[in-house]
Amino acid sequence: MLPSRQAKQSHLPETTPTVAENYPVPLSPQLPAISKEIELNRAKIASTNSQLFSLSKIHIIYEDEWLLVVNKPNGIYCDSVLTSLQSQQTLPSELHLANRLDRDTSGIMVITKSHKVASKLVKAFTDHKVQKTYIARCTGSIPNWETITVRSGHGRSKFGAWRVYAFSDSGRVLPGGSVVRSMETSFEVLSVNGNGNFRDVSESEFEGSSSLVVEEKSVKLDGGDDENENHHEIVVRAYPRSGRTHQIRLHCQYLGISIIGDVKYEGVYEWKGEIHHGHHLHAETLSFDHPVTGIHLMLRAPLPQWVNQVLQR
Numbered sequence: 001m002l003p004s005r006q007a008k009q010s011h012l013p014e015t016t017p018t019v020a021e022n023y024p025v026p027l028s029p030q031l032p033a034i035s036k037e038i039e040l041n042r043a044k045i046a047s048t049n050s051q052l053f054s055l056s057k058i059h060i061i062y063e064d065e066w067l068l069v070v071n072k073p074n075g076i077y078c079d080s081v082l083t084s085l086q087s088q089q090t091l092p093s094e095l096h097l098a099n100r101l102d103r104d105t106s107g108i109m110v111i112t113k114s115h116k117v118a119s120k121l122v123k124a125f126t127d128h129k130v131q132k133t134y135i136a137r138c139t140g141s142i143p144n145w146e147t148i149t150v151r152s153g154h155g156r157s158k159f160g161a162w163r164v165y166a167f168s169d170s171g172r173v174l175p176g177g178s179v180v181r182s183m184e185t186s187f188e189v190l191s192v193n194g195n196g197n198f199r200d201v202s203e204s205e206f207e208g209s210s211s212l213v214v215e216e217k218s219v220k221l222d223g224g225d226d227e228n229e230n231h232h233e234i235v236v237r238a239y240p241r242s243g244r245t246h247q248i249r250l251h252c253q254y255l256g257i258s259i260i261g262d263v264k265y266e267g268v269y270e271w272k273g274e275i276h277h278g279h280h281l282h283a284e285t286l287s288f289d290h291p292v293t294g295i296h297l298m299l300r301a302p303l304p305q306w307v308n309q310v311l312q313r
Helices: 005-009 034-052 078-086 115-126 247-252 305-312
Strands: 059-065 069-071 106-112 129-138 147-156 162-165 182-194 210-213 232-240 283-291 294-300
Touching: 005 115, 034 078, 034 247, 059 294, 069 078, 078 106, 106 115, 106 294, 115 283, 129 247, 129 305, 182 247, 232 247, 232 305
Parallel strands: 106 283, 147 210
Antiparallel strands: 059 069, 069 106, 129 232, 129 283, 147 162, 147 182, 182 232, 283 294
């Protein structure tokens, strides 16, 4: 039996680097102890489901002779989407994933149909010429901001887990030889406890918005008289300005609004009587210039059921 989310505050042991090692100290907590068992179980289920997965027309958002854009279901590995396509004889053999999503993240993925187009589009992602938005369903204290931009460091800790580091640590060497890299995400609150405005994507929301440059550990509010007082349901839209692994999940954790189901980063496993078998993060939109025609594309994945449930309230 998998453990309750109430045990999430127990973390795997970790030794703080000594001064002699002179390594940057991570500012986000180590992985909760319960995450190992839950993640192993999820990986087994996803492996089975991914082997059985077959991409169909209902998953296709956009297609032309150079690109195929799909809506990846949660709980499916990216490579399984590619394998499913490669098994279809009507498609070319030079298929390539232009972007990747975590196993439990649903939403928009771009697949190129030739090596030449792949190199152009991958370069566009690397050069930050592709704009992305995600939607996350979180729990925590109600934010004291409507929009915010978070800048921090990002890297692997001594034990291999992705962690948040101080922004000023960017460029410093970590155990194993990797370095801390900078990451930046803008957020806007869409709803709190089902009340809010599910507005369209707009960069203008961040003109004059709050900015947080991470240099110390985050301070989280503990529960009051009511054990659920500081456990509100918060839906945010994220605008990642960089493309680091688990970036949005890490920044949500740092802000004290961990994503529901994201047990790696202190997200609740059980919420309002429901067990969540994956995290509630959805790759909503991609916006970029077509690598061949130059036409600007704004592509949007259909919203998952958990977003629609919040909107219906």
